[in-house]
Amino acid sequence: xxxxxxxxxxxxxxxxxxxxxxxxxxxxxxxxxxxxxxxxxxxxxxxxxxxxxxxxxxxxxxxxxxxxxxxxxxxxxxxxxxxxxxxxxxxxxxxxxxxxxxxxxxxxxxxxxxxxxxxxxxxxxxxxxxxxxxxxxxxxxxxxxxxxxxxxxxxxxxxxxxxxxxxxxxxxxxxxxxxxxxxxxxxxxxxxxxxxxxxxxxxxxxxxxxxxxxxxxxxxxxxxxxxxxxxxxxxxxxxxxxxxxxxxxxxxxxxxxxxxx
Amino acid sequence: xxxxxxxxxxxxxxxxxxxxxxxxxxxxxxxxxxxxxxxxxxxxxxxxxxxxxxxxxxxxxxxxxxxxxxxxxxxxxxxxxxxxxxxxxxxxxxxxxxxxxxxxxxxxxxxxxxxxxxxxxxxxxxxxxxxxxxxxxxxxxxxxxxxxxxxxxxxxxxxxxxxxxxxxxxxxxxxxxxxxxxxxxxxxxxxxxxxxxxxxxxxxxxxxxxxxxxxxxxxxxxxxxxxxxxxxxxxxxxxxxxxxxxxxxxxxxxxxxxxxxxxxxxxxxxxxxxxxxxxxxxxxxxxxxxxxxxxxxxx
Numbered sequence: 047x048x049x050x051x052x053x054x055x056x057x058x059x060x061x062x063x064x065x066x067x068x069x070x071x072x073x074x075x076x077x078x079x080x081x082x083x084x085x086x087x088x089x090x091x092x093x094x095x096x097x098x099x100x101x102x103x104x105x106x107x108x109x110x111x112x113x114x115x116x117x118x119x120x121x122x123x124x125x126x127x128x129x130x131x132x133x134x135x136x137x138x139x140x141x142x143x144x145x146x147x148x149x150x151x152x153x154x155x156x157x158x159x160x161x162x163x164x165x166x167x168x169x170x171x172x173x174x175x176x177x178x179x180x181x182x183x184x185x186x187x188x189x190x191x192x193x194x195x196x197x198x199x200x201x202x203x204x205x206x207x208x209x210x211x212x213x214x215x216x217x218x219x220x221x222x223x224x225x226x227x228x229x230x231x232x233x234x235x236x237x238x239x240x241x242x243x244x245x246x247x248x249x250x251x252x253x254x255x256x257x258x259x260x261x262x263x264x265x266x267x268x269x270x271x272x273x274x275x276x277x278x279x280x281x282x283x284x285x286x287x288x289x290x291x292x293x294x295x296x297x298x299x300x301x302x303x304x305x306x307x
Numbered sequence: 308x309x310x311x312x313x314x315x316x317x318x319x320x321x322x323x324x325x326x327x328x329x330x331x332x333x334x335x336x337x338x339x340x341x342x343x344x345x346x347x348x349x350x351x352x353x354x355x356x357x358x359x360x361x362x363x364x365x366x367x368x369x370x371x372x373x374x375x376x377x378x379x380x381x382x383x384x385x386x387x388x389x390x391x392x393x394x395x396x397x398x399x400x401x402x403x404x405x406x407x408x409x410x411x412x413x414x415x416x417x418x419x420x421x422x423x424x425x426x427x428x429x430x431x432x433x434x435x436x437x438x439x440x441x442x443x444x445x446x447x448x449x450x451x452x453x454x455x456x457x458x459x460x461x462x463x464x465x466x467x468x469x470x471x472x473x474x475x476x477x478x479x480x481x482x483x484x485x486x487x488x489x490x491x492x493x494x495x496x497x498x499x500x501x502x503x504x505x506x507x508x509x510x511x512x513x514x515x516x517x518x519x520x521x522x523x524x525x526x527x528x529x530x531x532x533x534x535x536x537x538x539x540x541x542x543x544x545x546x547x548x549x550x551x552x553x554x555x556x557x558x559x560x561x562x563x564x565x566x567x568x569x570x571x572x573x574x575x576x577x578x579x580x581x582x583x584x585x586x587x588x589x590x591x592x593x594x595x596x597x598x599x600x601x602x603x604x605x606x
Binding site for chain 1: 337364382383384385386391392396397400401402403410411412413414415417432433434435436437438439440442443458459461462463492493494495496499
């Protein structure tokens, strides 16, 4: 497999980074909270290209004025965001979080609590973390680095992040600010605007077929005849990803390197 | 003759002597950050049992559930960050050795502490609506807003107060009266834990005189006032192996060894316990120093 750095070729991880950046491009001046490496890369790419107004943090307690490379210390600080203030911003609403998902289902519900029965799980995971509060209050997206039928399930075992149908069923207070925006995986990009607020495949990444996405998904995605390709990163974006944000190619640890076409 | 506020300095064992079976104990810090580990280790060594533990959890929860001290656990997550899933907590959940668990959203957890700190029975919140947090905790109910802001009378989660008998927190500096500063980037919720609790026992890296607290530190860093604090214990390295910056970072090598033992066989865990947890705090710190020296020598 080629690992050439010619600006005209790109890897799957590069495509994912641009797709994640696109999820944040129309957010305006809000706090972008990426959980995990590719979401961090995508958010910083968006801040350097489509949405310079994004507010980003070091993932601990500082708002960063600059856009440092992955895992580098920021130089100029523009604010303080300790955990207690994160909860304030969640309730305030000016935030878009991209979380991980051990399971995500056809209704856009997410599970990071446990696999199996809650009383005695087969596999205990992190716990609910902030997922219920995120999905009740601010825009929420998910990142899945390894798309499989075990992740994309018909129904999650435990609902931590609430999808639109569950939110509607819980009443107007639950659905008022519920905003599941995108699910980005290593194979494609989804929103929740399918029939009855279900997951809808918006695009497949270059080099992936819709049949492959369906085979890696544990529920029926419906008619995939007209699904377009996810856009490839521009030359400018590729330079930013490779030269500025991730010169050590850490992104390929999360999404193994392969040419997208 | 005038006297100052009282001196609240005490020992680790004095703190444990104040605790009783069945108590509800809140543990400050956040995940693998600034946890009162010296006090947690002392509870692990004690005869205490049937505790209710309230914690944004890290190895504090892992150690206590592995030692069988916990009858009820209230948490939103348990994680070591660089080791995402806490192996002792995982094992306890998967073997169902914690009789009762209350898993909350992490913002609900703050709201519950806030309600307790304000002596309210509950506070309303949006977090939790539609999620299985309400399914798995049927005692947590909703409340209908008496006000209509143009969207109807909203039905919100009535997050119940998380009342604590005792809070245990670890900060960087304190005076002998219980005024205390955090010197790192984040206060976490230690003031909230203190105000949600009947009594708070504070461990610190160093006890200094009152003037020393703010001589080279902004007064805004004085997180705890002495009226919130019942006892002060000086425990250098007392948050080990969690982070206590700027005094020290998380001990990643030790944490890795802890996680490997916790995830390993019963013999692996027994060996870890014998080496690190069998003695008092001084013995623990000596064993950690020896461990660190071995790691250095192996490089």
